[in-house]
Amino acid sequence: MEKGTWTVKKGLAEMLKGGVIMDVTSPEEARIAEEAGAVAVMALERVPADIRAAGGVARMADPALILRIMDAVTIPVMAKVRIGHFVEAQILEQIGVDYIDESEVLTPADEQHHIDKHQFKVPFVCGARNLGEALRRIAEGAAMIRTKGEPGTGNVVEAVRHMRLMMAEIRRLQSMRRDELMAAAKEMGAPYELVVQVAELGRLPVVNFAAGGIATPADAALMMQLGADGIFVGSGIFKSENPRAYARAIVAATTYYNDPAVLAEVSKELGRAMPGLEIATIAREQRMQERGW
């Protein structure tokens, strides 16, 4: 019997496909998410919109809070560590978190190195803005990728940019001759073997979710139609006027992303979505997506 293999790490992400992973900050919110049909929850002390507003250094959540959330639901529980902070990751693995997000939403602990994720039994998800970044994270051991988008903004534009770019880069690799792939690998700063694999598969070798700014059922369906395997919703649920309704509607929109009749139905009378932020109003050094490389 072997535990923590690549197949079981990557496999859990496969089981989450077509589903919605919701940020929660308490056991009560976790239960609301589970009842609405979330496939997993991300346990946090504050959602990204509040982290952005609060400023200062954002760190891993209190393990006691994460444990209370783990006790409250039967679905997988994820939690975030700072980029490069492998000790926070050791702590989360110790308490039995199901997935670790090495996340730009928290303040980076290392500006040069991400965590060597192969050293862990628990699987990791990492953010990426383009294919090169995604493949670097996979080479470090990430078993799942998500777009970075721009967290806590309720503005889907950056997630769209990142997903479109990744998909375009994958299509470009597919159209190349084999002897052109080494130059492509050099150009995007990605390991050659992974570049070859992507060219052959026509997709990432791991599951690829959309994250960062998704606030409505239509946003979720947009990302799915652009090729996402599933959806992370951060502030979009519990910063909306009616979290239960938003949670249910975004779950339905992620399954029925190609069905405008269902999308129209679930988009009705949801109340106010979370307030959004125009990306241009956020100074470049304040953009979370610029963290990591």
Add this chain to the structure above:
Amino acid sequence: MVVGVLALQGAFREHQQVLEAMGVKTRQVRKPEELEGISALIIPGGESTAIGKLLVDYGLMEPIREMAAGGLPIFGTCAGLILLAKEITGSPQPRLGLMDIRAERNAFGRQVESFEVDLEVPALGEKPLRAVFIRAPYISAVGPGVEVLASLGDGKIVMARQGRYLACAFHPELTEDRRVHRYFLEHCS
């Protein structure tokens, strides 16, 4: 022959890839009308609570039960096993409840306890099957009409058949070995 793959959430693409590699046509099922004309149904791995909720909300529960009563073969993996079970320990969650089995959810622990193992499945021949268990359930009790096809060393039942229904706690769609899918198509259909 078209095999329906329930596509509400989870690893439905992998099941389709296995079947299509075997030369079997597949169809994703998200709505009741997509059940029409299928000759078997697969319920993939995923989160059983999320899939169960969508089965209810989008009106699939009753049509699937009716087709099952009319003889539709159904194969459930992992979450699919839970949805096929009549009894789920400690959970009132929605289910199809077609098999006389009792399912224990997340029965091996959290993700760090997920594992792969070489599993003896006598019905599939002598060569053991590489079985991948991810936050997997197992079957803790079976009714009289249920045939146990595989158990782990400690006696936990991980694969069982009841007439046209087949359930396994692991993920044959994540490995190259196609014997479980072939067994379903040959013996349950």
